[in-house]
Amino acid sequence: MSAYLKLDYIGKSFSRGGKVSEVLRDIRLTIDEGEFVSIIGHSGCGKSTLLNLVAGLTPVSSGAVLLENREVNAPGPDRAVVFQNHSLLPWLSVYDNVALAVTKVFRGRKSKAERHAWIMENLDLVQMAHAADKRPGEISGGMKQRVGIARALAMEPKILLLDEPFGALDALTRAHLQDQMMDIHARLGNTMIMITHDVDEAVLLSDRIVMMTNGPAATIGEVLEVPLPRPRERLALASDRTYLRCREAVLKFLYERHRFVEAAA
Template sequence: MSGFLKIENVDKSFTRGAATTKVLENVSLKVEKGQFVSIIGHSGCGKSTLLNIVAGLLSATSGGVILEEQEVNAPGPDRAMVFQNHSLLPWLSTYDNVRLAVDKVFRKVATRAERHQRTMRMLDLVQMAHAKDKRPGEISGGMKQRVGIARALAMEPKVLLLDEPFGALDALTRAHLQDQVMALQAKLGATVMMITHDVDEAVLLSDRIVMMTNGPRATIGEILPVPLARPRERVELAVDPVYLECRRRVLQFLYERHSYVEAA
């Protein structure tokens, strides 16, 4: 594979006083355009650090990230990030939170009317147009995340970065949003990298699952393809032998790594 997004030999160390800790060591990964890739591993294995390097929020100590043959060295609208906490501006309406991103990227190339249409189209995509005038404090946690996803997609990013976007939600809301993200990714052909601790979520959503070894000096231990046809129905997958085997493989990896840490 040529690699639409390439993470090449990334190391990341943090220094505090006289102590230096290497969090990531020799991490390399290629992601093709339109793929959904999940990164999974135990707490402290550097998942969020890696995603922040791809986002341009952190610099690698060595190695780097290439997106469509351009080096990533700063944040940019070609990489939109959705965090576990929605990060919406509480004094702005749902509409204005999304419009802020639209104006940032398209102010010079689109008319006011076109930017309004883009904003409403994104809200329609996540089924939030009905709440366009509500502020974040007036809507539920799941609705806030949908607005956050709409805001990210409104920038037409080349890569959508999701940092445990459903982690703070109840099980039913989480399942509903997972289904929405699957539908959006299929409709838009988006390239997605997602961090998760949830094995079932990783198997349900992903084309490939990247399994990280334990930190410090974490690296990629295994990459598991998920050869399940799309669209995917979660109820049918509950008894699908391919789904169950993928789930078993991820659990086995995580359990073996976890056992190693406990025995060390």
């Protein structure tokens, strides 16, 4: 049985002014359908570049990204991205921001009434149906990010790509959205790949954590299984031995990599 998503010896280099910079080298990873995978590593290790390769926003230099055995070489609605910046259009309402994606993907496949129902269903999923008529400037940062998640989910993607989606939020809002993301994942079963710098966030949300080596020419250093049963309760996990063991393993990896950076400086 072939992998749902396969990163097959991926390499990525950028050229500027006659100089070539190798960002990623020999990335090999398979991800199962419905899995939640976090990617963590120090700044400059190519995490966002890797996510952009899976999204088809950036072409690979070598190797291939394969989704259900088909090569990814361009953006598509089967891979939706949620960025740290919500990227909502400020002159459109919450409803219309989601409607843009729904109309693009489902025009000709769903009637106007069906599209309306689908927009409201996805806003309700992230608890934003009550703010459908508001503009982005009238809602909080956490609410904007919820709308961004609703817009991505409304495309019915095979893979949801999350690029530090909660990084700009305060701690309380971040915790609430983490809990909400766990609930969405449980209800929909989407395959999710998330970039994060937050160790606790990675352990709380993930089935596996991919730990990147330092750049340039970064690759996968370790992959950690997180064998915590779902649903997960953050308060109960605070003293859970498996949770603490996973957290310690990620911190140890990152700390060792930080020492290598300091030694090379």
